[in-house]
Amino acid sequence: MADVNPFVYSRPLAPEDVLDREPEIRQLLSLAAGGHYVRLYAPRRFGKTSLLGKAFAEAERGGELVPVLVDLYGVLSYADVTIRIERAYAQLKGTIRKTIEAILRTTGLGLSLGAPGISVKLQLEPRTDPLPALHALLDLPQRVAERSGTRVFVALDEFQDIAKVQDFDKLLRSHIQHQGESASYIFCGSEPGMMRELFDVKGRPLYGQAEPLRLGRLPDGEVAAYIAERFARTKRSADLVLDALLATARGHPQRAMLLAHRLWDEVGPGKAADEDDWQNALARTRNQVAAEFDALWRGLEANEQRALRAIALFPEAPYGARALGAVDLKKSGAHYAVRSLLAKGELEEESGRTVFVDPLFELWLNDVQRGREDAPL
Template structure:
């Protein structure tokens, strides 16, 4: 049985538990959500945007009682595609009594949407000529149904939202629904192409102009990366050695790049039993701080 696995994930979004720091960003997202404000979260690709969304949705559910829904709109290409993504997201993430109530409502509409196996996705596969628009309207209105079902507030994150610009009039269709949902839902429009996100939200003749609080995701602090990397080395009984400072210099606060470098740095390092996890981490981080002070004195 393989027990020694590389602890640094760089090839896909990490779980909410593995997000490095981002405490301030998480709280800012939640404050806006609870306050009923829509948010535009944007950053270049591989900055940890999706991982941050997962953490905010998790904490929103645990701390504020919000119903979390994460919708992946990456390379969405049509109204039918958007409909499938929304149906899939609600089907995957609604649970318990809330799910039962929403499923009952959808069945009564008679338009073919379902949280089970035979939903609009199955209908479109059997007959591509089926009009998905009625189903999309129903899905976009589900936050209203959640509130009617027991006072629940939806927390909906639309990831890679810039890709809706590829579907004519889709941003206008979305706005026509969410403009009536401020009292029952909080939305995060997240995008990895800042220029396209600006076009959607800052051009005056676009439907979503001025409708969301802009939050730009910044690079990570070196201190946070150092603590995380040193801790993971310790957990796998490896010494970080002289690896940390060159890694920080090369990563320059870029989350995915830091994890890629840490992943590669772990390969070939033999496992040892450190003297004490706490003392090892303290000495490692002290070394980082000492190196920085030396560089400042030298004018680097």
């Protein structure tokens, strides 16, 4: 057997690799089965797409739902949304795919689950109006349910990005409000501010329409077991440094896997990771993520930078006179900046405290503050 690193950190996981999340999946599936809408929120890289994949795999095994996973990342126009939805249906296989192909053919709009779908048409003839095709795609769940008797389970991943497509939420609502019997919708997003804007502001088309479900951090005990098992399976051990890794990752799913991946790389077959291996893995991880944090940092307002610094320096009392004095920030400015960082998902409230979502971002910031020689600037 090839000696392959068993920790994936850069893409959604296969269902069998997803740790836990069982209660969330149960809840999601039962709401969906009841025809309710769900709004699934988690910070970036907390495992939303992986969870959807696992939930879909379970739903498919039950055979009662047709799962459609639409990735709306970066959409800017109706044409983009149309293409993404068509591509999502194109992932389906078997008889349900044939049923859908047949329905699409009757529309005469050039929609198809094969290669020459609407994306090709929109590219070759950029003036094509995407709206008729989009209407047809949004009606699809109802028609599928009529023909096959199966509920369609639509997950709209990166849903916050539709905020850039004018009135798409209005259009969507006009279709889905009649689909209580035929479809269930999950709106999935990582920016709390944008998600609130879409669902919690009175007068917005989707106001109050979806049951909120939040993905939190992973419990240390489960992360430890997952990592230990994968080290053991590949004839290695992480026991000596596992606590240090858990303390650094703080339950952040992707950060835990990234650190485990780097640590595994330091350890030869048949060996146990020691303190040196851990320090090397941590240093490599810090190097790897530095550019990302540098870009993030440069994109922040000066007061946001000050507020983050205050929290990193004085996590117990970031609004105290000492903290604010140290970063040259007024209290009102601090509150405003923190609100904006919460809305962007860089900070979150945890048992009454404001904390960094990403523990590695906090480490990076501490490095920069200390002016460490090897700190990325």
